[in-house]
Amino acid sequence: QKEVEQDPGPLSVPEGAIVSLNCTYSNSAFQYFMWYRQYSRKGPELLMYTYSSGNKEDGRFTAQVDKSSKYISLFIRDSQPSDSATYLCAMNLIYSNYQLIWGAGTKLIIKP
Amino acid sequence: DVKVTQSSRYLVKRTGEKVFLECVQDMDHENMFWYRQDPGLGLRLIYFSYDVKMKEKGDIPEGYSVSREKKERFSLILESASTNQTSMYLCASIPRLAVNTGELFFGEGSRLTVL
Numbered sequence: 001q002k003e004v005e006q007d008p009g010p011l012s013v014p015e016g017a018i019v020s021l022n023c024t025y026s027n028s029a030f031q032y033f034m035w036y037r038q039y040s041r042k043g044p045e046l047l048m049y050t051y052s053s054g055n056k057e058d059g060r061f062t063a064q065v066d067k068s069s070k071y072i073s074l075f076i077r078d079s080q081p082s083d084s085a086t087y088l089c090a091m092n093l094i095y096s097n098y099q100l101i102w103g104a105g106t107k108l109i110i111k112p
Numbered sequence: 113d114v115k116v117t118q119s120s121r122y123l124v125k126r127t128g129e130k131v132f133l134e135c136v137q138d139m140d141h142e143n144m145f146w147y148r149q150d151p152g153l154g155l156r157l158i159y160f161s162y163d164v165k166m167k168e169k170g171d172i173p174e175g176y177s178v179s180r181e182k183k184e185r186f187s188l189i190l191e192s193a194s195t196n197q198t199s200m201y202l203c204a205s206i207p208r209l210a211v212n213t214g215e216l217f218f219g220e221g222s223r224l225t226v227l
Contacts, residue, residue, distance in 0.1 A: 045218065
């Protein structure tokens with residue numbers, strides 16, 4: 001079993017829809033949770049990060065962490081075609097020498 | 113803006129060839145990383161370096177070596193390329209003080225095909 005599970009998709013939704021992207025993990029010691037976005041033929045870029053449980057909002061994006069269920073989510077409101085990308089979750093332990101544990105990534109397609 | 117530059121975007125090599133992948137960052141970051149990315153497997157860490165001439169093995173170091181002679185440059189070397197090393201290779205950097213945010217800055221990747 002992988003430490004971090006993420007459905008690879010593709011997930012195809014119409015423009016304007018609310019998108020929910022999810023990851024589950026097995027190590028209860030993970031403290032920091034990140035979402036990276038990767039456009040085709042580009043490197044990943046950090047979208048959001050959260051520490052411990054709770055929600056964090058940034059514009060149309062909301063990151064949610066539920067440590068009791070070992071589940072994290074990224075919600076995208078009012079989705080746009082420009083949101084079409086692969087979304088990777090990543091997490092790490094404190095004092096981990098930056099060694100992130102990555103999900104496999106979910107490919108998201110927003111249809112105009 | 114932070115810039116991480118990978119010198120070769122696309123390479124085609126033959127089995128047994130020695131391959132060099134170069135990465136340069138311009139923001140004076142202490143830490144640099146090499147990942148490979150394969151469909152369904154996500155990013156897997158090959159090596160990382162936290163200082164000049166320092167290196168640590170990641171999860172899949174076999175068949176690879178690295179060199180960090182200058183702070184801004186981190187090279188990945190495939191001593192004898194094999195077909196199972198066909199992949200996308202991503203270089204990344206992060207400043208030492210950003211450990212908690214995990215904000216890695218990535219290059220655009222080098223897609224290597226080994227025939």
